[in-house]
Amino acid sequence: MSIAPKRPKGPPLNAMRAFEAAARHVSFVAAAEELNVTPGAISQHIKTLEGWAGTTLFRRNAQGVTLTKAGAALVPSFTAAFDGLAEATHILRDLRPETDFHIAALPSLAQLWLPRRLAKIRAQFPDINFSVTAMESPPSLSRELFDLSIFIGERDLQENQISVCADRIAPVCAPSLLKHFNDLNEVALLHDQTWIDDWTFWSKTVGAGLRNPQNGPQFSLYSLAVEETKAGAGMLMGHLPLIEDDLASGALVMADRRTCETGRHVLLNLPQKSRQRPETLIIAKKLAEQGDRKAAHPDYD
Numbered sequence: 001m002s003i004a005p006k007r008p009k010g011p012p013l014n015a016m017r018a019f020e021a022a023a024r025h026v027s028f029v030a031a032a033e034e035l036n037v038t039p040g041a042i043s044q045h046i047k048t049l050e051g052w053a054g055t056t057l058f059r060r061n062a063q064g065v066t067l068t069k070a071g072a073a074l075v076p077s078f079t080a081a082f083d084g085l086a087e088a089t090h091i092l093r094d095l096r097p098e099t100d101f102h103i104a105a106l107p108s109l110a111q112l113w114l115p116r117r118l119a120k121i122r123a124q125f126p127d128i129n130f131s132v133t134a135m136e137s138p139p140s141l142s143r144e145l146f147d148l149s150i151f152i153g154e155r156d157l158q159e160n161q162i163s164v165c166a167d168r169i170a171p172v173c174a175p176s177l178l179k180h181f182n183d184l185n186e187v188a189l190l191h192d193q194t195w196i197d198d199w200t201f202w203s204k205t206v207g208a209g210l211r212n213p214q215n216g217p218q219f220s221l222y223s224l225a226v227e228e229t230k231a232g233a234g235m236l237m238g239h240l241p242l243i244e245d246d247l248a249s250g251a252l253v254m255a256d257r258r259t260c261e262t263g264r265h266v267l268l269n270l271p272q273k274s275r276q277r278p279e280t281l282i283i284a285k286k287l288a289e290q291g292d293r294k295a296a297h298p299d300y301d
Contacts, residue, residue, distance in 0.1 A: 011052040018045035019057065019071075020078040028065060033137060034144075086143045090275045093145060099128045099277065105150040108194075108222035109266070110134040112242045114150065117290045121283055128279065136194070141271040147280050149269040150287075152239075160273070162288050164266040165241055169202055170259040172238035172252045174230055184208060184256065188234030189216035192225045198237035206258040226252075241266050 021031035022042055032039040050057050057071035067075070105114055110132050122130055138151050141160075155163050171184065181187050189199050189210075199213035216234060219225040226243060229236040230251050238252065240259070246252040268284045270276060 011049050012045075015045040015049040015052075016078065017082065018042045019049050019074070020082050022046060022058070022065070023067060023071060023075045023078065026065065026067065034140060083142065087275070089145065094277065099279070101125075101128050101130050101148075101277070101279070101283070102146045103130065103132045103148050103150065104135055104139045104144075104146045105132060106152055107134040107136070108192075108239070108242055109150050109152065111221075111223040112226065112245075113266070116245065117287055120290065121286055124286070125279065125283070138269060141269060142275070147271070147277055148284055151267055151269070152264050153267055154263060155265050155267065158269075160270040162268040162270075162284055164268060164288050167262045167264040167266065168240045168259050169198060169237050169262055170240065170257070171202070171235050171255040172229060172243060172247070173235040173255045174232045175250060175253050177232050177235070178253055178255055184235065185211050187255075189213065190225050190229055190234045190236040191216055191218045192222040192236075193218050193220050194222065195237070195239070201262065202237055202258075202260055205260040206256075208256070208258065 018031060018035065021034050022028050025031050025034070028039045028042040032042045046058060055070045056068050057074070058065045059068055111134070114132065118130060138149050139146050141149060152167050155161065173187070177187065191199065196218070199210060202208065203210040203213050219228065222242065225236050226246065228234070230246065235255055243252055247254070268288060270280055270284055
């Protein structure tokens with residue numbers, strides 16, 4: 001009769017993955033966002049791991065979490081292990097006969113900037129299946145199965161980052177609204193919640209002297225704010241790279257010719273070279289070539 005002795009078990013893989021993400025971010029909330037679970041789930045996974053190890057890995061306090069000495073000692077080996085797992089996953093994915101190219105993008109870029117440009121890319125690469133995921137924060141391209149991310153942010157001069165254009169802003173409105181006011185203070189100011197300080201920043205930068213730059217309706221998506229602006233609900237601080245088509249068509253007009261740069265850029269981020277598909281750099285460069293050349297200049301018509 002064969003003997004099948006009970007072997008010792010390690011901790012659950014999900015618990016180890018949760019610890020690695022939480023340790024890397026030093027945040028349960030950021031780890032939860034990366035792994036698409038709740039902060040409570042991350043906390044429970046950490047407790048499971050701490051129970052298995054018999055030691056505390058994080059200190060919890062009102063300000064967040066910090067690693068204990070034992071937790072910090074684990075970070076290098078856990079990081080190396082999950083880097084290796086990510087590398088193996090990328091290699092396995094690339095064995096598939098069909099190419100699925102996954103793009104992560106800021107919702108406003110996914111809705112307003114990317115579609116027309118991606119249509120041209122699809123025509124040039126008919127054998128590739130392109131998928132787009134809208135998300136508020138850039139994913140980790142070293143860990144997640146995204147081939148490219150497109151966000152608006154500050155340049156960090158990384159080798160695998162391409163700056164398409166500067167993020168330039170100016171007030172915009174529907175043509176019908178432009179005929180009925182003489183002063184910006186007479187019109188409702190619309191706000192996107194992601195860039196809630198747009199009006200204040202622009203007013204101070206160009207010396208517009210707005211009395212109440214924070215007042216007015218707020219929208220959770222920039223595309224919603226754009227549609228309300230086109231419908232005549234008020235005036236929006238236009239991010240020119242995002243509303244290029246609406247300005248060109250006349251659906252929106254600039255209510256004030258004074259523009260300024262926010263200090264951010266439309267950025268294409270690529271994985272490190274060892275994890276790029278053969279087509280990744282070509283696709284990124286073609287997207288960049290279709291960049292908002294007109295929106296980068298203050299004399300935008």
